[in-house]
Amino acid sequence: MKPEILMLRGLLPRQTAQLDERYAGHRLDLAEDREAMLREVAGRVTSILTSGELTCDAALMDRLPKLELVACFGVGVDGVDLDYCKARGIAVSNTPDVLTDDVADLAMGLTIATMRRIVAADRFVRAGAWQNGPLPLSTRLAGKTMGILGLGRIGKAIARRAEAHGMSIVWHGRSAQSDVAWHRYPDLEEMAGAVDLLMVACPGGPATRGLVNRAVLGAMKPKSFLVNISRGSVIDEPAMVEALVEGRIAGAGLDVFADEPNVPAPLNDLETVVLTPHIGSATEETRDAMAQLVVDNLDAHYAGRPLLTPWRFA
Numbered sequence: 001m002k003p004e005i006l007m008l009r010g011l012l013p014r015q016t017a018q019l020d021e022r023y024a025g026h027r028l029d030l031a032e033d034r035e036a037m038l039r040e041v042a043g044r045v046t047s048i049l050t051s052g053e054l055t056c057d058a059a060l061m062d063r064l065p066k067l068e069l070v071a072c073f074g075v076g077v078d079g080v081d082l083d084y085c086k087a088r089g090i091a092v093s094n095t096p097d098v099l100t101d102d103v104a105d106l107a108m109g110l111t112i113a114t115m116r117r118i119v120a121a122d123r124f125v126r127a128g129a130w131q132n133g134p135l136p137l138s139t140r141l142a143g144k145t146m147g148i149l150g151l152g153r154i155g156k157a158i159a160r161r162a163e164a165h166g167m168s169i170v171w172h173g174r175s176a177q178s179d180v181a182w183h184r185y186p187d188l189e190e191m192a193g194a195v196d197l198l199m200v201a202c203p204g205g206p207a208t209r210g211l212v213n214r215a216v217l218g219a220m221k222p223k224s225f226l227v228n229i230s231r232g233s234v235i236d237e238p239a240m241v242e243a244l245v246e247g248r249i250a251g252a253g254l255d256v257f258a259d260e261p262n263v264p265a266p267l268n269d270l271e272t273v274v275l276t277p278h279i280g281s282a283t284e285e286t287r288d289a290m291a292q293l294v295v296d297n298l299d300a301h302y303a304g305r306p307l308l309t310p311w312r313f314a
């Protein structure tokens, strides 16, 4: 008998073929009648396949008495009720490391695109506006300070790239790191007031919800920028939109939003904002590596081997 997996999303064709060979996957996201599917398979399912930003909550997991593993496609596990998993002894795996470079590249891409107004410049040329004179001047990166909220693997990869562009790095995170030379601000608001660009790179989830609040945004200088490649939930989105619309901050590069795929309408009208549809890890190479890691974790679990990339509960 093949182990049965409740799938809240699919994988790429190469890994779907591997799954089909060894497992019976039930695509809840494609089910016409989700309730009927759940009733049918709940008693047999031993794993859930999900993404960090999808909801895998207690209500769902409560219905799966044999659940052993939640395998996440993505580094973020904020959609999973981790307290519940810990209490029930359900293992969780994610896909760290393989996506670090891509997410950091996008963070720098958004930084450059926003500060140098690359997207606005592209629109300017296409609209034929160049014939009427030059585009207004933009902002230099070199010599500026980037304040990184969350200095994990991705935060550090962004820091290295930003340094290569001549930027200075400071950071804020819950705990000090003895092997890090960059200055740490214990207070986020203070850091926000001191930097030219606030880079949001911390995990999502209850611990960071609304961390970049009205006060933090209010502390930022009118000439400073905001980039978010983490989760929309980390920023008070209405307060951010207000600050951008009123020009209280200079601009923002945003890959993630509070209610994806919905983006606050006022952002669409702002030339100072660059918007991307949650594509931090969205390259062929990285998505292939992420999907393979999901399958490899499932394989390890069902072979009785340790998970390759287990989530370490606090």
Ligand code: 8YV
Residues within 6 Å of the ligand: 051, 052, 053, 073, 074, 075, 076, 077, 099, 278, 280, 281
């Ligand atoms: C998503 C991400 O998993 O890794 C994460 O936490 O947010 C992304 O890589 C990806 O968009 C799949 O939905």
